[in-house]
Structure formats: structure tokens, C-alpha cells
Amino acid sequence: MTSPILRIEDVHKSYGALQVLKGVSLTVQPREVVVLVGPSGSGKSTLLRCINLLNPPTKGRIWLEDQEITAPGVNQDRVRQRIGMVFQEFNLFTHLTALGNVMIGLVKVRKMRKNEARDLAMFELERVGLADRAHYYPAQLSGGQKQRVAIARALGMDPHIMLFDEPTSALDPELTGEVLAVMQKLASEGMTMIVVSHEIGFARQVADRIVFMEGGVVVEEGTPQQMFEQPVHERTRAFLRNITR
Amino acid sequence: MRDAIDLLIKVMPELLQGTGVTLQIALVSLALGMIVGLPVGVGRVYGPVWLRHVLGAYITLFQGTPVLIQLFMVYYGLPDIGITLGRLQAAFLTLGLNSAAYQAEYLRSALLSVSEGQMVAARALGMSKWQAIWSIILPQAVRLALPAWSNEAVAMLKYTSVVFLIAVPDLMGQAKILASRYFAPIQIYLIVAVFYVVLVGITYLILTSIERRMRIPGLTGDAAS
Ligand SMILES: Nc1ncnc2c1ncn2[C@@H]1O[C@H](COP(=O)(O)OP(=O)(O)OP(=O)(O)O)[C@@H](O)[C@H]1O
Numbered sequence A: 001m002t003s004p005i006l007r008i009e010d011v012h013k014s015y016g017a018l019q020v021l022k023g024v025s026l027t028v029q030p031r032e033v034v035v036l037v038g039p040s041g042s043g044k045s046t047l048l049r050c051i052n053l054l055n056p057p058t059k060g061r062i063w064l065e066d067q068e069i070t071a072p073g074v075n076q077d078r079v080r081q082r083i084g085m086v087f088q089e090f091n092l093f094t095h096l097t098a099l100g101n102v103m104i105g106l107v108k109v110r111k112m113r114k115n116e117a118r119d120l121a122m123f124e125l126e127r128v129g130l131a132d133r134a135h136y137y138p139a140q141l142s143g144g145q146k147q148r149v150a151i152a153r154a155l156g157m158d159p160h161i162m163l164f165d166e167p168t169s170a171l172d173p174e175l176t177g178e179v180l181a182v183m184q185k186l187a188s189e190g191m192t193m194i195v196v197s198h199e200i201g202f203a204r205q206v207a208d209r210i211v212f213m214e215g216g217v218v219v220e221e222g223t224p225q226q227m228f229e230q231p232v233h234e235r236t237r238a239f240l241r242n243i244t245r
Numbered sequence B: 001m002r003d004a005i006d007l008l009i010k011v012m013p014e015l016l017q018g019t020g021v022t023l024q025i026a027l028v029s030l031a032l033g034m035i036v037g038l039p040v041g042v043g044r045v046y047g048p049v050w051l052r053h054v055l056g057a058y059i060t061l062f063q064g065t066p067v068l069i070q071l072f073m074v075y076y077g078l079p080d081i082g083i084t085l086g087r088l089q090a091a092f093l094t095l096g097l098n099s100a101a102y103q104a105e106y107l108r109s110a111l112l113s114v115s116e117g118q119m120v121a122a123r124a125l126g127m128s129k130w131q132a133i134w135s136i137i138l139p140q141a142v143r144l145a146l147p148a149w150s151n152e153a154v155a156m157l158k159y160t161s162v163v164f165l166i167a168v169p170d171l172m173g174q175a176k177i178l179a180s181r182y183f184a185p186i187q188i189y190l191i192v193a194v195f196y197v198v199l200v201g202i203t204y205l206i207l208t209s210i211e212r213r214m215r216i217p218g219l220t221g222d223a224a225s
């Protein structure tokens, strides 16, 4: 058995008096695709932001590969380099072209030379099918194209794991397909992914495991088959029935 | 009419000299204002709390008092604590620090209007907070601040006219001398007003062309794409 790429142990997160995560534990194996579902406010985004330390947990521990990233003194910027993140709202850098968006992390964080960075950035844009849009600014791209650039930007950092926070929920329905296709391709190439998404088709086809969260805890997890066909908890059944309708 | 043209020819050399001084003061003060205003604006938003307060006090001080009093304090007041400045230096320092306060405030509101997701995305890539500010937030904020900054540049051209009160021979200073020399204050001040209008007009043209060039393609206001 391989060692897990990510291990989350009893993670809590509070904002002031509001307890959002109340002890979440989750282990992710290399190349695994985990789809995280749950009602609004259940703490899915918060969990992702704990994992890449954008909002570190108030209690509990997280290991990325062999390193405990919640340990004191850890270089958080270094940790984030190894964790790619894709946001619902894309968050492309508006003053940079598609190419510039992918290049900037390579130049500023990975300290690559400009022409080296440009080549790699072009390669990443090709991977998401947008080489021909390299010189477009975000405001000139469709939502689906923006999200694919955002994926290319994250891939450029050579992440060991990718986190997606509702990557298609800000998109018009006809644009979700192109983004999901890129994500499916990534999964088939062996990328480890945690995806917050209510795209049932994607979850059924691509996920190795579905995790259902509610009220700041993991209620149930299992393969798509288990979760959709014979969930143990009534809450899971009710929730999944609701979103598959 | 002949008289007016004669007068214009007589006063022209001194008014051109004065224009040179006015431009020099405006440019140096704006540049000093930018050099000081940029870190002040960034510190106001991203600095530790104590620094934000200190910088806020500096801004309030310069925005809350007449520039003339600031000029007198610098020129007549500083010698009391052992700092004696020449007239021009006093003008540069006063107007520079004054402009820095305004430029810092323009930058501050521009920084605050860059959407929060930009910082989050930059940090998620592994940038440090200061890397993100420098490479992601500032380039966007500077563009957003540009229209306000253009107004500041235009205002500065006119602000410089206070320096004649410490006998700096700027455009206004020359006007005052010429007005009494030729007993023609109305005519002279009218001519000088035209000089200021032309300076402001040219400045405005230059700045709008910079604004146009820095505009991000596809964003609102870019009618061409
Ligand atoms: N920075 C914050 N400060 C205070 N409260 C927060 C903050 N971020 C999130 N919360 C609260 O934490 C709770 C969980 O939020 P979170 O965004 O993690 O939920 P979610 O499962 O991602 O929901 P959604 O499906 O709506 O995205 C919510 O009640 C939210 O208001």
C-alpha cells in the first residue's frame, strides 16, 4: 500500500464564535479523485482553504506527503506551491494575458527565466486547449476559457495535488462541459484531485470516492456506486437524491 | 490692440522663465509625491496597524491644513529646529509631501477596490504577501488610480502658484512683478491665466494618452475591442 498524499486529522476551524469545521478527517491517496459534496455552508470551501493554509485550521493536523504542514515554522508559501487551487470565480489576474497569468507564478515563485517560463506556460495552455488564446486578456475570454486558463495557471506550478472549489458553478450550463473535460483528462493523467462539485455526471464517471459533508463534519464517504446506490445514512440519501434530480 | 501685443512681447521672456520654474516645481513635487505616496498608500492598506495609524496621521495633517501654512512652516519654521532650506527646496518639499498625502489616498482606495480574489489567487500560487502586492495588486491599483492621479497632476500645476509667497520666481511670481512694473495687473493676470490653461491642457492630453495606453483590453471603457 502506498503512503497517502494528504492526511487530514481532526481538523477544526472557527471564525470567532462560529464553528465551521468540527473535526474533519480525510485521507487521500496519490492519483485519487475525491469529490466533496454537501449543502451550502457545510464547510467545503473552508476545508479546501484549510488544506492549502489560506485559512489554517484552528485545531487538528494536516500532512502533505511526509510533511506536517500545520506544524509551527512551516514555510506556508512553499506548501501552497505544491497545492494547485482553482476557484469558482476563476480569479484570473485581470491585468495579464492568459499567457501572463500562467507565466507569473513560474517567474516569481518558481524563479524560472522568462523564455523558459513562456515555453512551459504555452505548453500548459495547450494542455487545456487554449494555445490560440494565449494573448487574450481575461476580460476577452468566455467563462469556460477563463476557468481553463486558471487550471493551466495552477498546473504550471507542478502541483502534487489540485483543489477545485465549484469550478463550474459560475459558468453558463453550455460552458461547463469544456471545463469538466479538462478535469477529466487531468484525472486520467493521474493528477490527485479534491473537487467540490455537484456535477453528478462528473462525480459518477471520474470520482474514485465521494465524501458527503454536513454541518462541519464528514457524514459519509464511499465509492460513487455505494454513495448513489446504497448510502448508509438517511441524510446522504436525501442530499444526493436532491442533487441528482 | 497694438498696446496689448507690445505688452505681450515685453513680458514674454519673463513669463516663459516663470513657466519653466512652475513646471520644474510641479514635476519634482509630483515625482517626490509619488516616491513617498506609493509606500505610504501601500502601508496604509497592508502595513501593521500601528503603521496605518502613523501614516493616517500624516495624511490627515497634510490634507487637513492649508498648503500655504505648510509652506510657511517648512520655509520659516524648520530653520528654528536647525533645518534651513532654499526657496526652491522648501517648495519641492512642501508640495511633494502634500502631494504624497493625496497620492497615497488615491492609491489606497484603488488598492481596496482590487477584488479580494486577486490576492487569494496569488497566495494560492505560492506568492508571499509582498510578492502578491507588488506583482498582482499594485499593477492593477495603479491603473485604477490613474484618473485620480491625473487630477492631482493638474491640481499640482495650479497649487504651485502659492510658492510666489516665499518669493520663488514661478509663473505667478513673475506675474506679480510684471503687474506692478507695467501698471497693468488685469492684462498681465489674464495672460498668465492663459498660460496656466495651456499648461493644464497639455498635461491633460499627455495623461489621457497614458491612461489609454495602460488600459487593459476587454475591460469597460475600451470601446475599440
Ligand atoms: N472568512 C469567514 N469569516 C466568517 N465566516 C466565514 C468565513 N468563511 C466562511 N464562513 C462561514 O463558514 C460557513 C461555511 O462556509 P463555506 O464557504 O466553507 O461553506 P461551503 O460548504 O463551501 O458552502 P457553499 O456550498 O455555499 O460554497 C458559512 O456559514 C460561512 O458563512
Ligand SMILES: [Mg+2]
Binding pocket: A044, A045, A046, A165
Ligand atoms: Mg463553498
